[in-house]
Amino acid sequence: MTTFTELLAPVMPIIQQIEHDRPKHHNEDLTWSAFVQILVYFFTKDLLSGNELIVSLQSADPNLGLPKLSRRALSEGFWRFSPNLLQGTLTKFLAAFAYPENPELAFIGPTYAVDGSVYPLIQAIYWPKTRDTIKNVKLHLKFSLTSAIAVEFVLDDEHSSERAAFRTMIQPGQTYVLDRGYMEYQLVKDVDDASAWVVMRGYNNIDVETLEERSVILPDVVKNHWSTVRDRIVRPSDPESAHISFRLVEFTIGAISYRLITNLYHLTTFQIMLLYAYRWQIELIFRYLKHTMHSVHIITQNPLGMQNFFYALLLTALLHLRFKQRCLAEDGDYPPQELPIWSKTDERLIQVSTDGDRPTRHLAIARFFAHLNDALTRFWKISKHWLHTLADCLNRPYTPDIVRLLNKYAV
Secondary structure (H helix, E strand, O other): OEHHHHHHOOOHHHHHHHHHHOOOOOOOOOOHHHHHHHHHHHHHOOOOOHHHHHHHHHHOOHHHOOOOOOHHHHHHHHHHOOHHHHHHHHHHHHHHOOOOOOHHHOOOOOEEEEEEEEEEEEEEEEEOOOOEEEEEEEEEEEEEOOOOEEEEEEEEEOOOOHHHHHHOOOOOOOEEEEOHHHOOHHHHHHHHHOOOEEEEEOOOOOOEEEEEEOOOOOOHHHHOOEEEEEEEEEEEOOHHHOOOOEEEEEEEEOOEEEEEEEOOOOOOHHHHHHHHHHOHHHHHHHHHHHHHOOOOOOOOOOHHHHHHHHHHHHHHHHHHHHHHHHHHHHOOOOOOOOOOOOOOOOHHHOOOOOOOOOHHHOHHHHHHHHHHHHHHHHHHOOOHHHHHHHHHHOOOEOOHHHHHHHHHOOO
């Protein structure tokens, strides 16, 4: 068995069943099953374009079992196969396999960050939803903070509403962490009415009336870094929204002030802050998907094809993470069941961002994120070195040597 076969092994029974059941086109040179495997190969192999994929397939090791394709056949595959097939694959895969959960978030249950990111197109295309020509698309992503996996997305034009996309993702019993671009009082009520929970950053100029002051509960280790912390129940001063009440947690780190709106009343002040701090993981996953897996280069210009492209992207990311965790387990290394909220980090390794738009430009925030990332890196993150090593090993037999080589780059 090749390493590529082992990478695909968890999802292949699902793919084969869907391939068996789907209606066939009378003139298919490319099966849907092969199309999916080609896309997993593309996202794993560090390729940048459709042409690079075609060239790579021409010279690929026969043991990989991948067909040689023309550019036309690949392009047709994107629009000929319904994206519902890959969506069903992703849904069944997530239902069949339980990914390890980050124990630092065990206190809250299923928790997701939702955000949008713009992807540029090679050329302007006609977008059926708006009946207009667009130059960019926006990927609205739902990312599990508890398992560090992307589970759902909505694809639309770059001017599409983030709130509208988020409303389609709300499910009972789940917690959502949102940035201030989603700020809307009615959205808090909609989440509450759906029996779900939200932690959302509010604008600094929101005008509210205090209904109840709450006790501020923080661990001693952060008290020196965070100032002017306040926790209370409030309602908007605007009469039109005065019927909506919520919890407001306020604090300052360095020169940045935060106002967190939530309908979670049973958690401590620090736990609300911690949930919002974890929202930064969705920014990291966007960077990983775009630049490490090169999804910023969308290799189809067809709206349906883009759905296939992004479903295959998320499926491949799930396979990478599962494969990494499996390799570590084969060396007797398993995700921890319990972790302290604060792990020990070498202060010399803490990097303060030079980007003025990033919160980590302040040392206190950079230190906080470094502590969080320590617990995640080994089991829940894929480094570019690990992925490049996997790409180089795809055609090699899967042996303990491959496991040791990949585990060398686990951190």
